[in-house]
Amino acid sequence: MQDLNATPGAPGPLAGFRVLDLSQFLAGPYCSMMLADMGAEVIKVEPREGDGTRQFGPPYIQDQSAYFLSVNRNKKCIILNLTTDRGRKIFLDLAERADVVLENFRPGVVTELGLDYKTVYQRNPRITYCSISAFGQEGPYRDRPGIDLIFQALGGVLAVTGEEGGPPSKVGFPVADVTAGLFAANGILLALLARERTGVGQKVEIAALDTLLAVQATNLSYYFATGQTPGRLGSASPFLVPAQYFQTRDQVINVSIPTDRFFRRLCVALELGHLQDDPRFSSVSQRLVHRHELIPLLQAKFRKNTCQEWLTILAGQGIPCAPCYDYGDLIRDPQIVHNDMLAEIEHPTAGQIKVTGIPIRLSQTPGQLRSPPPLLGEHTEEILADLGYKAAEIEGLRNAAVI
Numbered sequence: 001m002q003d004l005n006a007t008p009g010a011p012g013p014l015a016g017f018r019v020l021d022l023s024q025f026l027a028g029p030y031c032s033m034m035l036a037d038m039g040a041e042v043i044k045v046e047p048r049e050g051d052g053t054r055q056f057g058p059p060y061i062q063d064q065s066a067y068f069l070s071v072n073r074n075k076k077c078i079i080l081n082l083t084t085d086r087g088r089k090i091f092l093d094l095a096e097r098a099d100v101v102l103e104n105f106r107p108g109v110v111t112e113l114g115l116d117y118k119t120v121y122q123r124n125p126r127i128t129y130c131s132i133s134a135f136g137q138e139g140p141y142r143d144r145p146g147i148d149l150i151f152q153a154l155g156g157v158l159a160v161t162g163e164e165g166g167p168p169s170k171v172g173f174p175v176a177d178v179t180a181g182l183f184a185a186n187g188i189l190l191a192l193l194a195r196e197r198t199g200v201g202q203k204v205e206i207a208a209l210d211t212l213l214a215v216q217a218t219n220l221s222y223y224f225a226t227g228q229t230p231g232r233l234g235s236a237s238p239f240l241v242p243a244q245y246f247q248t249r250d251q252v253i254n255v256s257i258p259t260d261r262f263f264r265r266l267c268v269a270l271e272l273g274h275l276q277d278d279p280r281f282s283s284v285s286q287r288l289v290h291r292h293e294l295i296p297l298l299q300a301k302f303r304k305n306t307c308q309e310w311l312t313i314l315a316g317q318g319i320p321c322a323p324c325y326d327y328g329d330l331i332r333d334p335q336i337v338h339n340d341m342l343a344e345i346e347h348p349t350a351g352q353i354k355v356t357g358i359p360i361r362l363s364q365t366p367g368q369l370r371s372p373p374p375l376l377g378e379h380t381e382e383i384l385a386d387l388g389y390k391a392a393e394i395e396g397l398r399n400a401a402v403i
Contacts, residue, residue, distance in 0.1 A: 010364060010365050010366075011039050011365065012037070012038040012039020012040075012365055012366070012367050012368060013038050013039060013362060013365040014035055014038040014039040014040035015039035015040075015365075016039075017035075017039075017040045017041070017099045017100065017192070018040070018041045018042075018043065018097060018098045018099050018100070019032055019035055019036070019040050019041065019042045019043065019098065019099065019100040019101075019102060020043050020045060020091070020094055020095055020098045020100065020101045020102070021042050021043065021044045021045060021075065021102045022045050022101070022102060022103040022104075022105070022110075022115075023102050023103055023104040023132065024046075024051040024052055024053065024104065025051070025052060025053055025104070025177070026053070026071065026148075026174055026177040026178070026181065027104055027132050027176075027177040027178075027180040027181045027184065027206075027208060028102055028103070028104040028132050028181065028184070029044075029051070029053075029071045029072055029181075030071050030177065030178055030181030030182070031102060031130070031132070031180075031181040031182070031184040031185045031188070032044070032075065032102055033071045033072065033073060033074065033075070034181070034182075034185040035100070035185060035188065036073070036074035036075050037073075037074055037358050037360075037367040037368070037369070038360070038365075038367045039365070039367070039368075040099075040100075041076070042074065042075040042076065043075070043076050043077075043078055043094065043098075043379070043383060044072065044075045044076065044077045044078070044374065045078055045080050045082075045091065046077060046078070046079055046080075046376060046377070047079070047080075047081065047082070048079055048081060048401065050376045051068065051072075053065060053067050053068045054068045054376065056068065061347075061350040061351070061353055062349055062350045062351060063349050063350070064347065064349060064350040064353075064373070068373060069347070069350065069353055069355070069372075069373045070355065070356075072373035072374065073345065073355060073369060073371065073372060073373050074368075074369065074370050074371055075371075075373065075374055076374055076378070076379035076382070076383065077374035077375065077376060077377055077378050077379055077380070078377065078379055078380045078383045078384070078403070079376065079377035079380050079403050080402070080403060081401055081402050081403070082113050082115065083113070084400070084401070084402050086397065086400065086402045087402045087403075088113065088114055088115060090384070090387070090397075090402070090403075091115060092115070092119070092120070092123055093387055094383070094387065095115075095120045095123055095124055095127065096123050096124050097124075098124065098127065099126070099127070099128060099192065100127070100128045100129075100130065100188055100192070101117075101120055101127060101128075101129045101130070102130045102132070102184070102188070103115075103129075103130070103131055103132070104131070104132040104133065106133070106143065106145075107131075107133050107136075107137045107138075107142050107143065108143075110131070117129040117131070117203045121201065124201070125200055125201060126195060126199065126200065126201045127201040128188055128191040128192055128195065128201045128202065128203075128204060129201065129202075129203045129204065130184055130187060130188050130191075130203075130204040130205075130206065131203065131204070131205050131206070132180055132181075132184050132206045132207075132208070133146075133205070133206070133207050133208070134146025134150075134151070134207065134208055134209065135207055135208075135209050136205070136207040136209070136210070137205055137207075141209075146208060146209070148170075148174040148175070148176045148177050148208075149170055151176035151177075151208050151209050151212050152170050152171060152175065152176060152212070153168075154209060155176065155209055155212035155213055155216070156212075156213075156216065156219075156220075156229070157170070157171060157175070157176075157212060157216070158170065159229050159231075159232070160219055160229065160230050160231065160232060160233075160238075161232060162232040162234070163232060163234040164231070164232055164233050164234055164236075165232070166232060168232070169232075175212070175215075176208045176209070176211065176212045177208065179208075179211040179212060179214075179215050180206055180207075180208040180211045182211075183206050183211045183214070184204065184206045187204040187206060188204055190204075191204050218239070219238070222238055222239075235254065236291075237256070239288075240256065240257060240258060240284065240287075240288075241257070241284075241287040241288050241291045241294060241295070242255055242256075242257050242266075242287075242294065242295060242298055243255070243256040243257060243258075244256075244295075245324060246298060246299050246302040247299065247302065247303060248302050248303065248305060248306055248307040248309075248310055249303060249304065249305055249306045249307075250306045250307055251306075251307045251323070251324070252307070252323075252324045253302065253307045253310050253311065253321060253322070253323060253324070254321060254322045254323070254324060255314065255319065255320070255321045256320045256321075257319070257320070258320070259284070260282070260283055260284065262319060262320070263276065263281070263287070264276045265317045265318065265319055266298075266314075266317070266319055268317065269313050269314055269316075269317045269319060270298065270301045270302075271301075272297070272298075272301060275294070275297065280293060280294070281294055307323055308323075311323065339357070340357045340358075341356060341357040341359065342354065342356070342357060343355050343356070343357045343369055345369050345371075345372050346372060347372040347373065348372070348375060349375065350372075353372065355369070357369075377403070380394075380403050381394055384397070384403070
């Protein structure tokens with residue numbers, strides 16, 4: 001595991017850009033973490049009680065929520081009471097100097113606060129203002145609360161996830177929140193790129209429900225072509241056979257066969273050469289039709305050896321295969337370690353904490369882990385001083401519960 005606290009290199013590609021991050025929980029913070037990793041100065045604006053995920057737990061690492069620590073590195077934090085006139089003034093003063101505002105309040109809240117896109121744009125026409133919502137800024141579901149499992153239900157994910165013939169099963173991580181964060185980061189970058197040409201900012205709107213449909217393009221193509229939902233197939237694919245896990249003598253192994261050429265290799269590796277000449281299995285389309293005849297034949301063979309024995313045999317034939325890792329296995333995998341996807345960073349109260357690495361690799365301006373997730377309000381005085389506030393003024397703001 002590489003320590004990335006002191007990673008050398010040029011400033012990240014977003015160095016010099018400032019992001020005001022009003023978001024909480026996951027989608028917004030995931031987005032702003034991606035921007036911060038690439039060099040943007042992200043100022044996390046929190047209420048006096050803090051981002052709600054600071055209380056998520058257990059597990060905690062010392063006094064810090066592991067959940068909060070996972071997506072808030074490389075950021076500064078200021079406490080601002082945005083229900084006060086002075087708190088709103090400070091925010092708008094910061095927005096004048098910012099490139100991006102990011103928020104994920106319920107639609108309408110920023111307007112009620114007087115911090116909406118129109119207001120900020122009047123102060124700073126170059127601003128990129130990104131709003132992440134559950135279902136969209138307009139429409140019949142606009143005011144509904146939304147969390148990840150609700151998106152998975154409405155977005156069709158539960159209809160295609162789970163064992164064949166069984167009940168629905170959610171994806172094992174908050175897929176809708178993460179995809180919303182990814183699309184938001186992409187939208188912000190596109191808006192900033194457009195601003196380089198036009199000199200004018202714009203609003204970016206992201207709905208978590210929309211992003212979940214977008215990442216299901218291949219599954220939806222099946223429905224568009226057939227009028228049928230692909231259905232639940234457990235670990236199997238609706239497009240390829242075999243492409244699923246099989247039980248070996250000791251544990252499961254995942255095997256995915258994308259073409260007829262790979263199927264012939266599989267037959268050789270399993271010493272089932274006669275299957276490649278069977279017309280039921282001679283092509284991708286035929287194997288899909290005869291899925292329930294082929295899989296038992298393969299499963300019977302896989303039970304004869306251990307997972308590691310099959311991995312050696314199949315890898316020798318160049319067949320896509322993998323063990324089914326738990327997280328303990330995952331962090332020890334030599335390829336993941338080699339890719340620097342595991343890192344450590346020193347936190348002022350939690351000590352040395354482990355975090356995921358940065359998956360985007362740039363040869364000249366790489367992202368870096370520069371600082372740990374901030375303590376609540378850790379940079380309030382620094383940020384206000386940069387705006388020109390004197391120590392006595394800052395103390396007055398604190399006494400008035402503005403900060």
